[in-house]
């Protein structure tokens with residue numbers, strides 16, 4: 001499966017925006033890490049965010065899911081302004097999005113099915129039986145039928161990723177965020193995961209934001225790719241435009257030619273210290 005049936009630029013523009021980021025800046029103390037980010041994601045779109053280490057992908061993702069309040073700038077999700085929402089209203093919005101973080105993998109003390117049921121347990125009052133049915137449906141969609149009773153340690157890397165995707169979609173979200181879904185997977189398993197992401201988008205009519213380092217995967221699944229470079233958007237465009245961009249920096253980042261040169265000493269020490 002590929003994203004060959006990508007919508008045209010006009011069709012994409014005609015769809016409602018599910019994410020709108022306007023002039024977002026963000027600093028950790030005195031260190032600015034996001035600069036004037038403008039971005040939109042359209043209904044049913046797969047947007048892949050790429051960029052070198054430390055370029056700001058995770059920080060941007062955390063803003064998009066409402067984990068960091070916008071400093072200057074605005075983030076709208078499904079038509080609601082994240083900076084203006086509090087308490088119950090924020091919770092209602094969070095019920096409509098699903099998130100699978102790279103290291104927010106599965107809780108090792110819970111079975112796979114219990115892991116998938118967690119959002120239902122935390123955010124709804126559904127009966128146990130209904131939660132079981134919903135979790136089993138999502139396990140089935142993610143090709144994990146019959147594996148719910150296993151513990152995460154019994155699963156392969158690819159199965160774990162699929163289980164965390166099952167958890168992200170268990171509430172039937174309109175918008176799903178996947179952080180590095182293919183990290184640590186071999187190319188065959190990673191390609192199967194790409195197929196699953198495309199299938200979910202088509203079957204559930206969701207919009208998907210994927211943070212990824214995997215260029216092949218991005219070319220396969222994305223409708224549009226946004227590349228961050230030192231906290232700035234270098235390019236945000238359809239796959240073909242990014243792939244054929246004459247911008248040398250875009251090509252360097254796609255082909256990973258400059259990361260060592262760009263590594264900043266503070267960043268290096270921060271990573272060494274495991275922050």
Ligand SMILES: Nc1ncnc2c1ncn2[C@@H]1O[C@H](COP(=O)(O)OP(=O)(O)OP(=O)(O)O)[C@@H](O)[C@H]1O
Nearest residue numbers: 028033051052053054055056057058059060267270
């Ligand atoms: N808690 C923090 N305190 C201070 N600086 C931070 C903190 N978290 C991230 N940074 C800095 O913000 C910048 C962006 O970091 P971020 O983790 O968003 O990048 P990234 O593109 O996701 O990197 P990677 O691909 O390596 O995960 C980096 O320069 C990083 O050093």
